[in-house]
Amino acid sequence: MNTSPDAKLKDLVMKLLYDEIVSLRLAPGTKLNVNQLSSTLGISRTPVAEAISSLAEIGFVVTRPGQAGSFVVDLSLHDMIALYQVRSAIEGEAAYLCARNADDEVIRELTLLADAFKESAIRRDIRGLKDTDMPFHRLLVDSCGNPYVVRSYEQILPKLVMYQSSILEFVGQKGNEANPWMQSVCYNHTSVVSAIRMRMPELARQAMADHVDASLNFTSLSGNGADPFAALREK
Numbered sequence: 001m002n003t004s005p006d007a008k009l010k011d012l013v014m015k016l017l018y019d020e021i022v023s024l025r026l027a028p029g030t031k032l033n034v035n036q037l038s039s040t041l042g043i044s045r046t047p048v049a050e051a052i053s054s055l056a057e058i059g060f061v062v063t064r065p066g067q068a069g070s071f072v073v074d075l076s077l078h079d080m081i082a083l084y085q086v087r088s089a090i091e092g093e094a095a096y097l098c099a100r101n102a103d104d105e106v107i108r109e110l111t112l113l114a115d116a117f118k119e120s121a122i123r124r125d126i127r128g129l130k131d132t133d134m135p136f137h138r139l140l141v142d143s144c145g146n147p148y149v150v151r152s153y154e155q156i157l158p159k160l161v162m163y164q165s166s167i168l169e170f171v172g173q174k175g176n177e178a179n180p181w182m183q184s185v186c187y188n189h190t191s192v193v194s195a196i197r198m199r200m201p202e203l204a205r206q207a208m209a210d211h212v213d214a215s216l217n218f219t220s221l222s223g224n225g226a227d228p229f230a231a232l233r234e235k
Contacts, residue, residue, distance in 0.1 A: 009047035013037075014054050021060050021072050022158055024165045028229060030072045032061065060158070075229045077220055080163050087160060088212040090153050091137060095204040097144035099196045106143045107197055110136065114189035121171065121186040129168045134161060136189055166229065167215055170222040181218035188214055 017037075020026040038048045052070050055061040061070045098106070113136040120128030141153045171185070188211035195204035222228040 009043055010050040010054070013041065013043070013047050013051035016041075017051060017055060018060065018158075021055070022161045022165070024162065024169065026072050028072055028075045028162075032070045032072065058158075075162060075166060077228060080219065081216060083156060083159060083163065084212050084216055086156055088209050090149060090156070091141065091212070092205040092208045093146070094141040094144040094149055094153070095192055095196065095208040096201040097146055097149070098140055099199055099201040099204040101145045102143050102196060106139070107193070109139060110143075110193045110196065113139065114193045117189050118186055121182075124171060126168055126171065129171065130165070133168065134164055140192070163219075167219055170219060170228065179218055179221050181214050181221060184210070184214035185218050 017026065017032070026032075032052055034045050034048050034052065038045045041048070052061055056063075056070065060073050062073050063070055098110075102110075113132050117129060117132040117136060119125075120132060138157075141150055144150070167185075171182075188207070191207040192204060192211060195201075195207045219228055223230070
């Protein structure tokens with residue numbers, strides 16, 4: 001193992017930037033300035049540059065033609081649609097398998113998370129939504145009993161978290177209470193759990209597909225005819 005100080009720092013910086021990107025605290029499209037980051041962190045440029053290079057290898061940092069430097073990967077409705085097609089297939093299968101195989105304790109935990117998510121959505125409690133949304137989906141996949149489904153989900157999870165975080169930002173936007181897909185987003189988790197509790201696999205799969213579609217439709221209408229992700233880039 002490489003035990004040089006720069007290598008250890010590179011891993012720490014990569015983890016720090018990764019968390020900031022996934023949580024949207026570093027907005028999509030943000031330019032990453034190596035000198036500024038190294039000065040802020042109080043370390044040399046080398047581990048920062050290496051961390052950014054490693055993030056580029058996994059698709060979280062990109063370069064742009066005609067522009068110097070590296071940028072946080074952008075989000076777009078077109079990319080979200082492609083990602084959510086895969087998400088629907090994976091989580092739909094996970095819901096199907098949970099309806100067949102999940103034990104009572106898993107169903108109880110899913111129910112608690114679904115109910116808490118619904119209440120947070122009604123109150124527009126963004127912190128509560130963040131604390132219950134991805135934990136619900138992750139528990140569903142982890143409990144499905146198929147390791148290949150779990151591994152496939154892990155491949156899309158980092159980018160998925162970015163889009164999920166963006167949806168929660170849209171929930172809190174002024175005027176989005178009139179979004180016709182808001183009610184569906186609020187109650188979809190409960191519908192999925194109900195199908196699982198009733199041991200109806202096909203209904204669980206369909207409920208998850210409906211949830212993914214509702215999330216996409218909610219997001220597409222959040223921009224009022226414009227790019228819904230533009231506001232996130234300007235944060």
